[in-house]
Amino acid sequence: MKFRTALSLACLLLSSVLAVRVDAAPDDRFLAARDAVKAGDKAKLERIAPELQGYELEAYVDYWRLVTDLGNADPDAIRAFLQRNDKSYIADKLRGDWLRQLGKRQQWADFDAEYPALAQPDQELLCYALQSRRLRGDASMLDEAQPLWLSLIEPPEGCYPVLEALILEKRVLADDVWARVRRQFEANRLAAARYSMNYLPPSQTPDAKLAVAVSDAPMPWLARLSTSALNQRMNRELAALAISRIARNDPRMAAEQLERFEKHLHASERGWAWGQIGWQAAQRHMDEALGWFRKAGDVPLSEEVSQWKVRAALRAQDWGTVRAAIEAMPPALAGQPAWVYWLGRAYRAGGRVEDANALFAKISGQPNFYGNLADDELGRAITVPPKASPPTRDEMARVGELSGIRRGLALLRLNMRVEGVREWSWGLRGLNDRELLAAAEIARRADVYDRAIAAADRTKNEHDYSLRYLSPFSEQVRPAARNQSLDDAWVYGLMRQESRFVTNARSTVGASGLMQLMPATARWVAKKIGLADYHHGKVNDTETNVLLGTSYMRLVMEDLDNHPVLASAAYNAGPGRARKWRADRPLEGAVYAETIPFNETRDYVKKVMSNAVYYSALFENRPQSIKSRLGTVAPRVSAELRNPDLP
Numbered sequence: 001m002k003f004r005t006a007l008s009l010a011c012l013l014l015s016s017v018l019a020v021r022v023d024a025a026p027d028d029r030f031l032a033a034r035d036a037v038k039a040g041d042k043a044k045l046e047r048i049a050p051e052l053q054g055y056e057l058e059a060y061v062d063y064w065r066l067v068t069d070l071g072n073a074d075p076d077a078i079r080a081f082l083q084r085n086d087k088s089y090i091a092d093k094l095r096g097d098w099l100r101q102l103g104k105r106q107q108w109a110d111f112d113a114e115y116p117a118l119a120q121p122d123q124e125l126l127c128y129a130l131q132s133r134r135l136r137g138d139a140s141m142l143d144e145a146q147p148l149w150l151s152l153i154e155p156p157e158g159c160y161p162v163l164e165a166l167i168l169e170k171r172v173l174a175d176d177v178w179a180r181v182r183r184q185f186e187a188n189r190l191a192a193a194r195y196s197m198n199y200l201p202p203s204q205t206p207d208a209k210l211a212v213a214v215s216d217a218p219m220p221w222l223a224r225l226s227t228s229a230l231n232q233r234m235n236r237e238l239a240a241l242a243i244s245r246i247a248r249n250d251p252r253m254a255a256e257q258l259e260r261f262e263k264h265l266h267a268s269e270r271g272w273a274w275g276q277i278g279w280q281a282a283q284r285h286m287d288e289a290l291g292w293f294r295k296a297g298d299v300p301l302s303e304e305v306s307q308w309k310v311r312a313a314l315r316a317q318d319w320g321t322v323r324a325a326i327e328a329m330p331p332a333l334a335g336q337p338a339w340v341y342w343l344g345r346a347y348r349a350g351g352r353v354e355d356a357n358a359l360f361a362k363i364s365g366q367p368n369f370y371g372n373l374a375d376d377e378l379g380r381a382i383t384v385p386p387k388a389s390p391p392t393r394d395e396m397a398r399v400g401e402l403s404g405i406r407r408g409l410a411l412l413r414l415n416m417r418v419e420g421v422r423e424w425s426w427g428l429r430g431l432n433d434r435e436l437l438a439a440a441e442i443a444r445r446a447d448v449y450d451r452a453i454a455a456a457d458r459t460k461n462e463h464d465y466s467l468r469y470l471s472p473f474s475e476q477v478r479p480a481a482r483n484q485s486l487d488d489a490w491v492y493g494l495m496r497q498e499s500r501f502v503t504n505a506r507s508t509v510g511a512s513g514l515m516q517l518m519p520a521t522a523r524w525v526a527k528k529i530g531l532a533d534y535h536h537g538k539v540n541d542t543e544t545n546v547l548l549g550t551s552y553m554r555l556v557m558e559d560l561d562n563h564p565v566l567a568s569a570a571y572n573a574g575p576g577r578a579r580k581w582r583a584d585r586p587l588e589g590a591v592y593a594e595t596i597p598f599n600e601t602r603d604y605v606k607k608v609m610s611n612a613v614y615y616s617a618l619f620e621n622r623p624q625s626i627k628s629r630l631g632t633v634a635p636r637v638s639a640e641l642r643n644p645d646l647p
Contacts (some may be wrong), residue, residue, distance in 0.1 A: 089426035103128030124156035190215040204234045218242035230264040240269040244276040251281040271299025279305040282312035283597040311595045319349035337370035369606035372626040381623030388462035391438035399438040433462040440467040450500030484554040493611030512539045515549025568608045573601040582636045589630025
């Protein structure tokens with residue numbers, strides 16, 4: 001009996017192993033098909049394709065077979081694929097690829113027949129659709145195209161005919177062209193700006209050599225510019241553009257040049273140039289920034305520049321300018337939580353307490369940095385919402401059968417992250433809260449933590465913050481945080497932002513693992529803590545990555561006043577920059593975070609600190625305050641650093 005039982009168990013185990021091998025074989029062939037596509041080996045792809053009939057990702061193989069030679073593909077074969085895979089991500093992707101080809105070839109009848117079925121058109125496809133409408137005599141397309149004139153800083157190929165239609169129909173005049181050129185200079189898209197100059201009237205169009213001199217060698221060009229030449233609009237506009245280029249490297253030098261020419265410039269040219277100088281100075285935290293912004297007068301500023309005017313005023317604690325600058329913003333921008341919050345602060349500083357509280361109430365309760373700050377301003381403790389009931393078996397089964405969910409998990413299993421994330425996101429479209437929680441739980445059980453968070457983050461009314469703020473790897477993270485005397489809520493908040501708990505995550509700059517360690521930083525920390533057997537092959541090992549990451553967090557904290565805001569900024573942008581961004585006097589932690597010059601780091605620090613609030617609420621099961629975490633950032637000091645070579 002014992003022998004029969006043992007034999008049965010052995011057979012069961014053997015069948016399990018064989019099943020894994022059988023399952024692995026199609027995966028291997030699928031990856032071989034993908035590699036054939038990358039290598040441009042269509043013959044190999046065609047040989048492999050029949051082996052993958054019935055495979056869960058067969059649609060991708062069919063997609064590759066069509067898209068590798070889409071220009072010569074049979075339209076009926078494309079339509080059959082679209083019908084066979086109706087309402088799927090991969091069908092929408094092929095439809096977009098085909099529509100792009102049809103637009104380039106100006107096959108408008110086929111384009112118009114297929115375009116309405118496209119779920120997610122990109123900007124170029126939207127432009128092709130506008131082109132087609134114009135050819136059909138639909139003049140209303142010009143109204144829809146008008147906003148593209150300023151918003152399309154670097155247009156895709158299919159959008160140029162749309163922009164040129166605006167010129168031909170006189171919807172765009174010289175003022176609009178110069179406004180576009182300024183916007184492109186501001187975005188540092190110089191080649192696109194020089195191209196846009198071709199849309200100017202002949203009397204205002206600089207030749208190619210002059211346009212390059214203004215963008216690439218502004219100081220020598222200004223040195224040769226006579227004030228008498230500024231009687232012409234072209235030269236005035238070019239002078240303002242040249243000054244904006246100088247401001248990128250030296251705002252003070254740019255201010256000197258503008259003072260030399262400003263009485264010869266018109267108010268709009270002069271004001272725009274002062275705004276550019278103020279913008280560049282504000283990002284450097286220069287004391288002169290607000291003064292230069294004031295010289296811009298009432299000239300409208302771009303959204304980016306107007307936000308930096310507010311930040312410069314925050315840095316100077318000039319609440320009157322904070323208020324005026326936010327009130328001058330376009331309504332859509334002023335309605336963003338950041339500027340609702342800071343306008344409320346400006347009102348409160350000016351004694352308008354009821355108006356301030358009304359603004360705070362608009363964003364209070366939002367699960368983000370500014371919602372957290374508004375809660376604090378209103379005296380409302382930050383808590384996690386009541387936990388929704390777990391997804392039922394039926395809910396899990398229904399969501400698990402969605403093609404986007406199935407394919408997303410399959411692709412992620414094969415480490416095809418880009419495709420897997422897109423499939424998963426497609427699968428989440430239109431799901432209600434119960435279905436989103438089921439998707440999150442499915443991903444959690446599959447150890448695909450980033451997709452679990454992505455699903456749980458979308459719920460509107462029923463929430464589960466233990467899924468939204470997952471805390472995996474606690475056996476490694478908690479002891480490591482404790483050994484380094486770190487707040488584990490902050491550690492988890494940072495890890496969530498760094499990698500979403502993807503153990504093999506790798507950034508575009510080469511950072512690796514749960515805590516996204518750069519190779520040089522990992523080596524330095526390993527040496528510092530005496531981890532003798534470390535080599536870069538270990539960086540994605542969970543225990544090693546967490547040990548090195550938390551050790552680095554502790555070293556950064558020691559060199560930055562044990563302040564989590566400074567340390568979070570340092571973790572993302574380096575300790576030297578975090579120190580440099582301090583002021584000459586104490587600075588409110590929220591103001592420090594708001595005035596970080598790098599967009600990525602500014603967003604990162606806000607999210608890390610808000611994450612930490614929710615992790616702390618979950619771990620401690622009690623209300624939290626974000627302002628107590630943000631605290632006050634001490635002034636710059638020249639004290640000796642504990643770790644002067646800290647990377």
